[in-house]
Amino acid sequence: MNPIHPMKKRLILTLLAALAGFIPAAPLHAAEELTLYTQRHYEFDEAVHRLFTEKTGITVKVVKAASDELIVRLQEEGANTPADLYLTADGGGLDRAKKAGLLQSFTSEAIKEKVPATLRDPDDQWVALTKRARVLIYSPERVKAGELSTYEDLADPKWRGRLVARSSSNIYNQSLMTTVIEANGAEASEAWAAAVRQNMVRPPQGSDRDQIRAVATGLADVAIANTYYLGLLETSEDQKDRDAAAAVKVFFPNQEGRGAHVNISGAGIVKSSKKAALATQFLEFLLSDEIQSRYAEETFEYPVSETAKWSPIQEKWGKFTADDVAFSVLGDRNAEAVRLFNQAGWE
Amino acid sequence: MASHPQAPALPIVAPAAARRAPRWRWHGDRWGAGVALLTGIIALPLLAILFHLGQESAEWSHLAETVLARYLTNTLILVFGVSLLVLIMGVVPAWLVTTCEFRGRRVLSWALILPLAIPTYIAAFVFYQGPEAAIPMLIQVRMRFGVEAFLLAEQIIRYGLLIVMLAAVLYPYVYLACCSAFSRQSRAVIEAARCLGNSPTRSFLRAALPMARPGIVAGVALVIMEVINDYGAVHFFGVPTLTEGVFRTWFGMGDKVAALRLAGIMMLVVAALLMLEQGLRGRARYVEADAGSIPMKRLPLGGGKAALAFLVCFVPVALGFLFPVGRLVHWAGLHLLSDSGGGFPAGLALVRGFSLALATAVVVTALAALFMYAVRLRECRLRRLLGRIAGMGYATPGAVIAVGVLVVFGTLDRLELPLLPLVSGTLFVIAFAYTVRFFAIPLQLARAGLERIGKPLEEASRLLGHPPLRTFLRVDLPLLRAPLIAAGMLLFVDILKELPLTLILRPANFETLATTAYSLASEARLQACAVPALLIVAVGAIGLLVMNRWLQPPTPHE
Amino acid sequence: MSDRTPLLSFHAVTRHYRGNHLAAVNGINLDVFRGEIVALIGESGSGKTSLLRLAAGLESPDGGEILLDGRVVAGETIAREVPPESRQLGLVFQDGALFPHLTVERNVDYGLVVKDKKARTDRIAACLELVGLAGKEKRFPHELSGGERQRLALARALAPEPKLLLLDEPFSHLDPALRRKLREEIRDILQRLGQTALLVTHDPEDALAIASRVVIIDGGNLMQTGTPAEVYRYPANQYCAERFGPANRVLDHATGKETWKRPEDARWIPCDVANEGDPVVIEAIREMGAIYEVRVAPGTQPGEIWLCFLKEGEILKPGDHGRVAWRGTPERVAWKS
Structure with a gap:
């Protein structure tokens, strides 16, 4: 009879080709490598990783997802996780990872010297890599000088129909809320969120960038947004973005009081990682003045290193006082913040 | 029947033994055990999730008091609005292209399925330009009519656009169902209706539409499932639905149980829809089997009528495909021409994503065919039930499945089974999750294919000395080629489009087109994002056209 | 034909379907002996097809037992019944059930177990010759006429030399003239081979023309058996009488x-x-x-x-x-x- 039916042969070939998909792409004799679980999704980060590989020969592998999704994943993977480092774009996530027992302390004196104690975990289980300020972006045409003052002031009826902000599902808003709760208590904060929501010109939607655009087009007068989004708009490849950035200005609130809300992007070494030395080396690299200054230029985040240079755009926004609330507050109060948002009707 | 007169049926009273109630029969053999085992493995992540449902939840009452009503209202508004719109956008063009002849009909008949290639989250980026563009108009409204009118207008624009957008990319489910229903309807029925003095429109409303109802309902059920499971688009448009509630409660408030209860509500809604759909499809088969298969003679349209028909069919394609693709091409062009353009962020990682999707699609399709074959080998209630359970992942949000899979592998890890480290944390985990999520697709198509082949061929093979497995390989598999290629293609496209599950489970340095597009979009780099988005659309469109070709009923004796 | 072991026996075989309180097969006893061509005749729904499928192993009895060549193949007394592929039966289906993806010769080849290539080709040629399909080896089933298809189905079923040939309404899809012709042909072939066969039909002419014994079934019960002449001339009751006009x-x-x-x-x-x-x-x-x-x-x-x-x-x-x-x-x- 026939040896192999052509149909069968095709089937076998397809199956073989398909199985090839499961073979890991990395070479078997892999050189030293680090695996990052990171919330940071910036193109610039990839450039930094390449630079690190060039300098040290250590390859960097990346899993990108939301910070809390990554925490769930780390918990479920337990000791078998391939992750060596956990990076977030928010201090609360770091604190929750620490409290879940997912991180280990680092011992590097270089890091401790470089980063002020307020930007490190008291037990040195995580360290900030960059700072980002959540501020008010306003239209200088429609907002009078002196009209803006504090986050709390946004609850004032004079802002009725003049504010925009994104959904409270977003971690940046949740972190801002934790600092408001810390400063004013839960009850006042709920009332605040409800009043701010009332003052919004439209229900929360879109990204921070969309809020800035809404101010630029004249829909709203003030947006709550992170500064670096403005920097990204200003240097966008799209002319419309650059026009939008030119139409708005930055205001740092609460300068008389506790200061503007500053969140951090940071990293910790995963507890079960057996590459703590390599991971520390990577953190030291990220905290070097060279990389810190480039963060300021490329992503418009503020460097944590005191000695690193700000970018011209950041200089233009000006110096400001930052709220120095402990980052553990961000982690501790996150659930409460979401609950208060729910009650206040801020979607 | 022969010519002799029919004998009256003799009333025969069955002995008591014959009357006993039909019993559940477990045909305990290797095939049955295989079906049970595979169902068990696939259902494991879902069970792990259901296990949590009974536990105490700190936030449930808080959710019920504050946001649950809004999630439900929003979900229902979308479900209702989108269903209504897909009915119009799906049924009317389907009727026109199957029963009328006009210029452009052939091209439109397949172009009408293309919007299915556009994932909702990508359509959302494009359509969100709408509310943006409406801002100057809204400002005018506010200045002239005050804040209340403005807020109302803003809501209408946003909800309206979201509904239009979802309908524009989802209506092909209804369109496809209608096309197959209309083209299978007996020409005689429609012609009889027209002979009885009904106009074409009346015969459509009175005869064709009621007959196609099961198919239409099945299509709408699929649309509703997609709407309920959608995450990206509703988030972008600021219309929080139950799915957003699941994410927010789980990851923002850290209350797994409350989040899973929300997911449970969704699963219930969708499961009810699935059952409805299955019930209706069961009867649909009967209707189709009865109808003749002579293709309908198309009514030629001329002049104004032809132009109108063309327009009616063209609008859905324009909204659901040409407009978004046009925008994406424009952005991608800008990106590639700009200084920073050209570089494609995740080349190698993407290749892995691609080959994984392909591999999973091939393996899972083959597995589904074998599974369905085993279910049908000795079809009993238990096996049918198992088949249904194995397909339940389709009714579950991707993120929930992802966490279920993490829980399962986490538990297995802690048991420290010897071989587990080989699979845990590898591509196998995510491939398994895709299997759980999408197993229903190849299962359905394999079932339809096997039903078309029919039992006699299998029985003939068995009697000619070939045991079940050999029969499957030598008879069913070659004959299932068309439906399996279609299923594999659909699966491949769905895996490439899948986002929430992939984001949570993907291994290091692993990107799919969807995750690449998503991370660029979350950096709000719309122009750069357009490149992978266009690739998804291109792959999806090719996949759909291939599938469409393979699913065409073969011309007899071709 | 009394004291030899029957090739196929049904002993009080019963079969129910779910949702139907009447038994499809209701305690039937029947023997088929070597060399016989037995026709099962009855209305549709009388249980005749069920009986054939039970014999083939395509269905399992709810009660009683089925013996092939003196050996129990299905029933309460054995744990695992003998699957269809191990029963060495041939079955010709109503519509042929030809494999559409295989050529005529590969359809016939499908059931052959001989490894030797020469022996296989010889057997295929002989079978096709027997049914008058020589020269059409390379065709596909859909390229054959209705009568040719049923002949091919017969050749395929006969190729592995089955102990017993089962025919399930093999002529029902053919027009009357072709039906008559094919009926004669098949009878000649079966008689020449001395092939034992069990034929299910509702057409009296099939039964009378082919069978050496006719079994009339109604409502899952056996009504009458006898030679074609007996059941034609001396029906046991109205039902049996009306089977034959x-x-x-x-x-x-x-x-x-x-x-x-x-x-x-x-x-x-x-x-x-x-x-x-x-x-x-x-x-x-x-x-x-x-x-x-x-x-x-x-x-x-x-x-x-x-x-x-x-x-x-x-x-x-x-x-x-x-x-x-x-x-x-x-x-x-x-x-x-």
Whole structure:
């Protein structure tokens, strides 16, 4: 009879080709490598990783997802996780990872010297890599000088129909809320969120960038947004973005009081990682003045290193006082913040 | 029947033994055990999730008091609005292209399925330009009519656009169902209706539409499932639905149980829809089997009528495909021409994503065919039930499945089974999750294919000395080629489009087109994002056209 | 054919379907002996196809047991029944069930177990020759005519030399002329091979033309078995009678027993002279080619109408009185059960 039916042969070939998909792409004799679980999704980060590989020969592998999704994943993977480092774009996530027992302390004196104690975990289980300020972006045409003052002031009826902000599902808003709760208590904060929501010109939607655009087009007068989004708009490849950035200005609130809300992007070494030395080396690299200054230029985040240079755009926004609330507050109060948002009707 | 007169049926009273109630029969053999085992493995992540449902939840009452009503209202508004719109956008063009002849009909008949290639989250980026563009108009409204009118207008624009957008990319489910229903309807029925003095429109409303109802309902059920499971688009448009509630409660408030209860509500809604759909499809088969298969003679349209028909069919394609693709091409062009353009962020990682999707699609399709074959080998209630359970992942949000899979592998890890480290944390985990999520697709198509082949061929093979497995390989598999290629293609496209599950489970340095597009979009780099988005659309469109070709009923004796 | 082991036996076999309180097969006992061609005849839904599928192993009995060659293949007494592929049976399906993706010769090849290539090709050629399909080896089933397809189905079933050939309504999709021709051919082939066969049909002509024994089934029960002549001439009851065309119920006044008589067995006795037969009045006459269909009302069985095929139709008219007598022996010849 026939040896192999052509149909069968095709089937076998397809199956073989398909199985090839499961073979890991990395070479078997892999050189030293680090695996990052990171919330940071910036193109610039990839450039930094390449630079690190060039300098040290250590390859960097990346899993990108939301910070809390990554925490769930780390918990479920337990000791078998391939992750060596956990990076977030928010201090609360770091604190929750620490409290879940997912991180280990680092011992590097270089890091401790470089980063002020307020930007490190008291037990040195995580360290900030960059700072980002959540501020008010306003239209200088429609907002009078002196009209803006504090986050709390946004609850004032004079802002009725003049504010925009994104959904409270977003971690940046949740972190801002934790600092408001810390400063004013839960009850006042709920009332605040409800009043701010009332003052919004439209229900929360879109990204921070969309809020800035809404101010630029004249829909709203003030947006709550992170500064670096403005920097990204200003240097966008799209002319419309650059026009939008030119139409708005930055205001740092609460300068008389506790200061503007500053969140951090940071990293910790995963507890079960057996590459703590390599991971520390990577953190030291990220905290070097060279990389810190480039963060300021490329992503418009503020460097944590005191000695690193700000970018011209950041200089233009000006110096400001930052709220120095402990980052553990961000982690501790996150659930409460979401609950208060729910009650206040801020979607 | 022969010519002799029919004998009256003799009333025969069955002995008591014959009357006993039909019993559940477990045909305990290797095939049955295989079906049970595979169902068990696939259902494991879902069970792990259901296990949590009974536990105490700190936030449930808080959710019920504050946001649950809004999630439900929003979900229902979308479900209702989108269903209504897909009915119009799906049924009317389907009727026109199957029963009328006009210029452009052939091209439109397949172009009408293309919007299915556009994932909702990508359509959302494009359509969100709408509310943006409406801002100057809204400002005018506010200045002239005050804040209340403005807020109302803003809501209408946003909800309206979201509904239009979802309908524009989802209506092909209804369109496809209608096309197959209309083209299978007996020409005689429609012609009889027209002979009885009904106009074409009346015969459509009175005869064709009621007959196609099961198919239409099945299509709408699929649309509703997609709407309920959608995450990206509703988030972008600021219309929080139950799915957003699941994410927010789980990851923002850290209350797994409350989040899973929300997911449970969704699963219930969708499961009810699935059952409805299955019930209706069961009867649909009967209707189709009865109808003749002579293709309908198309009514030629001329002049104004032809132009109108063309327009009616063209609008859905324009909204659901040409407009978004046009925008994406424009952005991608800008990106590639700009200084920073050209570089494609995740080349190698993407290749892995691609080959994984392909591999999973091939393996899972083959597995589904074998599974369905085993279910049908000795079809009993238990096996049918198992088949249904194995397909339940389709009714579950991707993120929930992802966490279920993490829980399962986490538990297995802690048991420290010897071989587990080989699979845990590898591509196998995510491939398994895709299997759980999408197993229903190849299962359905394999079932339809096997039903078309029919039992006699299998029985003939068995009697000619070939045991079940050999029969499957030598008879069913070659004959299932068309439906399996279609299923594999659909699966491949769905895996490439899948986002929430992939984001949570993907291994290091692993990107799919969807995750690449998503991370660029979350950096709000719309122009750069357009490149992978266009690739998804291109792959999806090719996949759909291939599938469409393979699913065409073969011309007899071709 | 009594003391040999039957090739196939059903012992009190019962089979139910879900949602139907009537048994499809209701405790049937039946033996098929070597060399026999047995036809199972009955209405659709009578259980005849179920019986065939039970024999093939495509369904399992709920009660009783099935023996092949003296060995139990299914039933309560064995843990695992013998699957269809191990029963060495051939089955010709209603619509052929040919493999559409295989050529004619590969369809026939499908069931062969011989490894030797030469032996295989020889066997295929012989089988195709037998059914008159030589020269069409490379065709696909859809390129054959309806009759050719059924011949191919037969060749495929016969190729592995099955102990028993099962035929499930093999001619039902064919037009009458082709049906008659194929029926003859298949009978010749089976007789030449001495092939034991079990044929399921609802067409009396199939049964009468092919079978050496006819089994009539109704409602899952066995009604009558016998040679074709027996079951035709001496039906056990109305149902059995009507399987083979019109029959007239004739009451024996002495015993009160019912018998059934065929229209062509009627004899017309013109005058009221003889004491033979029963007095009748002619109701209607229709000329049907060579014979006349005459409907008569028997005086002894008021309310009934007999159908008689009479040559004398030419000289008769409605309203005529006369007598009808029946050819053949009055007493019943052996019929069982």
